[in-house]
Amino acid sequence: MPILSIDNLNKNYGRVQxxxxxxxxxxxxxxxGILGPNxxxxxxxxxxxxxxxKPNGGTYTLFDQAPDENxxxxxxxxxxxxxxxxxxxxQKNLEIAAALKERGADDIPxxxxxxxxxxxxxxxxxxxxxxxxxRLAIASCLLGDPEVLILDEPTNGLDPVGIxxxxxxxxxxxxQGKTIIMASHLLDEVEKVCTHVAILKKGLLVANGAVNExxxxxxxxxxxxxDMPHLKAVINGMNGYNSLKEQDxxxxxxxxxxxxxxxxxxxxxxxxxxxxxxxxxKKKSLEAKFFELTx
Amino acid sequence: MIKLLxxxxxxxxxxxxxxxxxxxxxxxxxxxNYLVYYFKKNVIDPSDPTGxxxxxxxxxxxxxWQTVSYVSGYMLLLPGMLLLILVTNEFTYxxxxxxxxxxxxxxxxxxxxxxxxxxxxxxxxxxxxxxALLFGATAGNxxxxxxxxxxxAYFFLKALTYNFIAILLGVLIRRTGFAIAVYFIYSVVExxxxxxxxxxxxxxxxxxxxxxxxxxxxxxxxxxxxxxYSPFSNFTNMAKKFLPSDYTWVVLSLxxxxxxxxxxxxxxxxxxxxx
Numbered sequence: 322m323p324i325l326s327i328d329n330l331n332k333n334y335g336r337v338q339x340x341x342x343x344x345x346x347x348x349x350x351x352x353x354g355i356l357g358p359n360x361x362x363x364x365x366x367x368x369x370x371x372x373x374x375k376p377n378g379g380t381y382t383l384f385d386q387a388p389d390e391n392x393x394x395x396x397x398x399x400x401x402x403x404x405x406x407x408x409x410x411x412q413k414n415l416e417i418a419a420a421l422k423e424r425g426a427d428d429i430p431x432x433x434x435x436x437x438x439x440x441x442x443x444x445x446x447x448x449x450x451x452x453x454x455x456r457l458a459i460a461s462c463l464l465g466d467p468e469v470l471i472l473d474e475p476t477n478g479l480d481p482v483g484i485x486x487x488x489x490x491x492x493x494x495x496x497q498g499k500t501i502i503m504a505s506h507l508l509d510e511v512e513k514v515c516t517h518v519a520i521l522k523k524g525l526l527v528a529n530g531a532v533n534e535x536x537x538x539x540x541x542x543x544x545x546x547x548d549m550p551h552l553k554a555v556i557n558g559m560n561g562y563n564s565l566k567e568q569d570x571x572x573x574x575x576x577x578x579x580x581x582x583x584x585x586x587x588x589x590x591x592x593x594x595x596x597x598x599x600x601x602x603k604k605k606s607l608e609a610k611f612f613e614l615t616x
Numbered sequence: 617m618i619k620l621l622x623x624x625x626x627x628x629x630x631x632x633x634x635x636x637x638x639x640x641x642x643x644x645x646x647x648x649n650y651l652v653y654y655f656k657k658n659v660i661d662p663s664d665p666t667g668x669x670x671x672x673x674x675x676x677x678x679x680x681w682q683t684v685s686y687v688s689g690y691m692l693l694l695p696g697m698l699l700l701i702l703v704t705n706e707f708t709y710x711x712x713x714x715x716x717x718x719x720x721x722x723x724x725x726x727x728x729x730x731x732x733x734x735x736x737x738x739x740x741x742x743x744x745x746x747x748a749l750l751f752g753a754t755a756g757n758x759x760x761x762x763x764x765x766x767x768x769a770y771f772f773l774k775a776l777t778y779n780f781i782a783i784l785l786g787v788l789i790r791r792t793g794f795a796i797a798v799y800f801i802y803s804v805v806e807x808x809x810x811x812x813x814x815x816x817x818x819x820x821x822x823x824x825x826x827x828x829x830x831x832x833x834x835x836x837x838x839x840x841x842x843x844x845y846s847p848f849s850n851f852t853n854m855a856k857k858f859l860p861s862d863y864t865w866v867v868l869s870l871x872x873x874x875x876x877x878x879x880x881x882x883x884x885x886x887x888x889x890x891x
Contacts, residue, residue, distance in 0.1 A: 371717045373891040394719035404714035406705075408631055420623045421718035461718075 322385045324349050324469055324500045325370065330379035332365050332524075339365045341524040342379070347502055347517070352495045354515035354532070355504040356611065361521040363504040364401050367473055371398055394422050397462030398471040403454040407447040411438055411457050414446055415464065424465030432460040435490070451478035459487065470494065473504045488514050508611050520611060539563065540581045542574040544590070545599030555593040559586070571599060620720065620728040621735075628702060637698040641740065644691040645684075645747050652687050653755045673756060674847045678763035680752035683847040685771040688744045692775050693803060695736050696782035697796060703729055703786030704795050713891050726787070726886040730879055733779035741772040770843035773871050777840040780878035787882045803837055810838040817860040829863035836878075839870040 323346035332340040340362045347353045355363045368374035370381055371393060383392040405414040412429060419426045433439045436456035441449070449457065455478050462470055475491075476484040491501055491514050505511055511518055511532070518535055520528040528535055542562075546552040553572060556565065561582075562574040574586070583602050590597050628634045653675060674683035706712040715725055745768055752760070782799055789795040810832030817831045833842030843864065 368890075371713075372722065373713045373716055375888065375890055390716075390719050390721045390724070393717060398717045400713070400717060402710060404710040406627060406709055406711060409627075413626065413630065417623055417626050418714075418718055420619065420626065421715060421720060423619075423719065 322349060323347055323382075325381065325383055325502065326385070327366070327370075327381045328379055330366065330369060330381060331377045332362070332369060332374065333377050339524050340369075340376070340379075343521070343524070343526045344379075345519050345526060345529045347500065349500055350495075350498055351517045352491065352501045352503065352515045354511035354518040355502065355521065356506070356508065356511050356518055357504075357521035358506055360523070362524040363506075363521055364473055365524075366521075367398075367400055367471060367502075367504055371400060371471070373400070395467055396469040396471055397464065397467040399458045399462045399475060400471070400473045403458035405446045405454070405457065405461075408445060410443045410445055411449075411460075412442040414457070415461060418461045419464050422465055422467075428464055428466070432463045435463060436460045437486075452480060452483055455479055456483070459490075467499075469500045469502070471502045474506070475503060476505075476507070476510060540576045540578055541603040542576065542581055542583060542586060543571050543599065543601045543603060544574065544586065544597055545571045546590070546595050546597050548595070552590070552595050552597075555590060555595055558593075559589055561585075617724075617728065617731065620724055621731065624728055624732055631702075633701055634698060637694055637701075641691055641694040642743060644694065645688045645743055646750075648687050648690060649684055649747055649751055652683070653751065675751045675756040676758035677752050677756055678758070678761040678765075679847055680748050680756050681762075681764040682767045682844065684744055684748040684751055685767040686844045686847055688740075688747065689771060689774055689841065689844060692740070692778045693800065695740055695775065696778040697799065699729070699733055699736060699779050700782040700786045700795055700799055701792060702732070703783055704790060704792040707786075707790035708792060716891065722887045722891075723883060726883045729783055729787075730780065730882060733783050734776060737772055737775035737779050740775045741768060744768065744771055767844055770840070773843065773868075773875070774840035776875060777837060777871060777878075780875055780882070781837065784878045784882045784885075787885050806835050806837045810835055810841075814860075821860050827861050829866060830860045833867050834870055836874045839867050839874060842867045843871065 325347040327346070328344050330340050330343045331338070343362070343366060355366065357363050365374060369376045370383070370388070372388065372390075381388060384395065386392065406417070409417075411433065415429045415432070416426050419429065429442075430439070433442050436459055438453065438456055438460060441453065446454065446457070455475070459472070459475060462472065472491075476487050479487060488510070491503070495501060495514075495516075503511070503515065515532050517530065518528070518532050519526060520535075544552065544556070549570065549572075553567070556572060556574070561580065562576050564575045566573045566575070581602060583600060587597060587600055656674060672679070674680070706715070712725060716722060748768070752758075781802075785795050785799050785802075789798060813832035813835075814830050817828065820826045820828070830842065832838055845862075
């Protein structure tokens, strides 16, 4: 059973089409990254799922059922910015959140401790730094130990230690079997914590699947020699690779995953009178894939 | 809905503006009525001892219900302003989004605000009943009577109208300062238009013998205002044959119609728009 299924979702802001027929599913137990540059439609999509934006077309289900407020209560969601009553303390804000989610307020000390805000629980929200506000929002998501978390740019505004802590927390929650849907424009973040990824570009879904599949969609062999024109002529006569690209005085050969034989390349070049000065096998990084897909 | 009301209480019980505005309203009701009592006793009565112009003691039972409802009505912009702030705060802090995200529906979000408007109107009405009993017992001369108690019901409808207009403006405008300005300016402008329409209604009756009642009382805020007549002047009674008729049932129907309109307009706005 998918936790979230989106089918042909569309959203317009006037003439701007923010989402263009997006379709994908989030498997149970995954850490699902929604990746895309600013303005690609990540937050719009999550806003629709949480019923704060109205779609112009398409449907979605939560827990394989038509979405409603009862479904939303089963999900801990932090969307875009930490939204709390500025004149109330952290504790009182969480009491309101717990009541809205129909969860007991007795879980508040645990979640405050998880995000290191116990000492500041009686301080007004308006006195919090951006990082503390962010952590309070994450604490609110964790109230009642929900089975699904939706986090939109969860490490925004956090210092490096805070970022590491949140990533660690996400990994721990994943190990506990929770499903986490995380929107981010940080490739590094998605690469480090996600099991699945959907990549959006100007409202269009350009890639979707397991991070390992998307990350390792191609192997790259980088080769160099003193006589580059000769090397290029020789390589043009070689078989087995998908494509060839010249970059930084090197040749890049793109192979299907696992089909690369570096030794054979070296032998082929040597037998054709080329001594390689550079030979390196690279996995294509998510960053490279991301730029390739979004540019 | 009880659960949602408890959540609203968590939001407002520690909010300074709630405490301050509520205190101002309560104080204002008693101060305004006392000022009327003081002015009548020390300024009007010495120059009009027979009560020919002023129409006798306004705090005698049964007139006290009308007087206190009428005078206290001038304070009703305050609870309206409080509700308006409570609604626009949600948009300012973006907590309206978080409330929906955390598990209430858009309809529930709007309905609990409107219910808060009803409860606030009821609380204001209770205060006015208490004030009427107090002024009737201490500043009036007649014995206790429930004649004219319908003015208390009219006060409730007036309070409800002011509250619902404030909630609607909050939902439509979303920005606190601008919404408050529109709320106050609208009340002044509507009163101005209402006076113009009264003049036109009088002229229509005089020149063409057409009597549609006071057309000024058919506007949204003035409809509920028009349910409670001024208790102070006998001029109105004396000039009745020149004035348009009091179509109370029309004004009452319009008041109820406007309340239904405000209710559904606020709800539709929240249910259909992006938040």
